[in-house]
Amino acid sequence: MQKTEISAKQMEATVAMFLIGSSLVKGGSSPAKQDTWICIIIAVFLTIPLMWVHTKILNLYPGRNYYRNILRAMGRPAGTVVCLIFTLYTFHLGALVMRIFSEFIHIAGMTSTPIIAISAAIVAVLVYVLTNRLYVLARISKFMLPFLYITVAITIVLSYQNMDLRNILPILNSKPSDLFQGVLSALAVPYGEILICAPMFGALSREEKIFPTLFKGVLLGFVILFSANLRNFLTLGYSVSVFQFPSYESVSLIQFGDFFTRIEVLIGINLLLAGFFKCCVLLFSACDGLCETLGLRDYEPLVAPSSLLIMTLSGFVVGNTLELFRWMEYMSVYTLPFQVLLPVLVLIVGAARKKFSKPKKQGKNPDTTEEEPPAPRPQES
Template sequence: MKLTEGLSGRQFALLAAYISIGDSMLVLPSIPANAAKQNAWISAIIGLAAGMIVVWLISAAGRLYPRMTLMQSSERLFGKWVGKAVSGCFVMYLFLSISAHTREIGDFMTTQMMPETPIQAIHIMYAGIMAMAARLGLETIARTGEFLFSFFLLFLIVFILFLIPEIKLNNLLPVWDGGLKPILRGSITMTAYPFMELAVLFMVIPGVRKPEVMRSNMVKGALFGGIVLLSIILLSILVLGPDYASRSIYPSYALAKKISIGKFFQRLEVILAFMWLLSSFIKSAVFFKVLQTAFAQTTGMRTDKGMELPFSMLLVFFALLISSNILDFHEVDQYWPYMDMTFSVILSLALLAAYAMRRSAAGRREELGHENKGKD
């Protein structure tokens, strides 16, 4: 069973960009700002550089068997039972990630835009939309993202240009205050949330028409997403100041409220909300579809169709169970990056090591075979 066929290199790159930006556009800037204060932009640069290494590592592991999903390649490299265990853990990781994305949507909508709406109603609507997207298939999701990318790019440019008059360069001073330790601590989440979650593309790589261009497109998409997040983190410090940016749960949304051009263009939060909801939805829809296929392949089902309703119902339940309130939810920042690291860096290294060991063993067997033939 294959996930999809017919993704172009451009569509794959855009999926990588959407996943990199995703929910991070709204919630990420406050985390490095809390750790590194006015030096959060330096943390973002370090995180971007480290993230490119992570992306290269994921793409290298994905190129081992470009026509196999992670479930299939892990069973081939690790054996049936170890491969099944890896696949099961990856399924749980996908499910927890989508639950967290759904909870973020609910928290934002009920605290910033629709405070009188029950969070359960937001979760039900969002899970239903994800289920519909997954039902239509990953290629449809990719085409939707491709069609809407021009609007995303236009709104991003408008968002940045309208904030230029609000910039205060003094907010970057003093540079390097506090030393290297807080800067490195702030760079961890900049590496984890945008780039390590690209491990989901292990399941998408088999659907790319030309596997040979997969790595370059993946790097291009991730780099674009990283530059977008770096820009928003820098703007958060320049416009809001390090103290406000670190205290705010949604600093980029606060940025949008600062836009004021000639007392005519004001409070353009809808620009930021559109960009965030679009990138978050594409990311969540990809995770949802991949979850279906990963679960089906792990359990040996013939098809992944028909699981949209059960998974969406479970997501509505676990999105509430994952934390008691918005403040407790953001405490997961302390350990979530390490879970992302497990299924991106560690898993990729394990796949590459297993592949190298099998190649080495195959080479030794071939040498022994030639020696035996020579003796005969």
């Protein structure tokens, strides 16, 4: 499907930019409050088994096509249902992410602009990038990730005068139930969303291994998210839960006299870049899922209609900003079945079918599904 393979470094940067995405804009507190940073660390460790599961699914059959491997592992009827479930989940998540960034642009700087107009502008760029193939997005990711690191590092240094270490004290004073909810929240958004990144690895260079690449990408995203979350809490304290976009509010406090202010404008641009990459990956995953479900050869014809569908859903998925962030509180309950249960089920069924299936006959095309009958043998003279 891909004309050009993606290198490991480019894939790592793309995964990192995807994970940073909306979490860098939204990243605030959790039920664990001052112990949120501990929940983030625990969630990263819990993500390692999920990365292993997705890696095994990608390596079940040659080609590393995630959705195609699901179809082969589960069989065509059940596999089609699972792929369709994943695709619908991706569409819904894409609508939520697009709504978050449209709301961010609307609230932060374009209060007189309708949200639908902002979403339309985002969709136009998404369609342009993805119709030029995924490797274009991967190259841009590798170029932009260092700037995001530099920006976050600068804001941490400049926010030092506004930080108070007492904001994270006392450590581990939260209830066990609150810690558990905080871990689930961090696992669901964003680390469990590596499910959306899995289809991209079909374009990874065949010389590269999947698990190390995915792990490094998650680690790169974790460094920025952890640093930004800790900066927000040290700067804003318990009031971090009051703000809709804590990262933007935290950086807005930076100023030196009357000549160095409004640095949050530059930060807002970087936040939008991260969100753009997340929307791109979500749109690609949705199109790839539809492509395999419908039996098409290429995802490109689906990019424009799928992006319009996501834009339309973003306008109806929630009624207002308050409903949007109230919905985010239930993401850990809503997303975990898609992120954990279904991938584990696919791997178990696929591994079992592959182990107990009959050996393939010579001359059978390795890219065909197990349900396809073997080619007829030529008659001997």
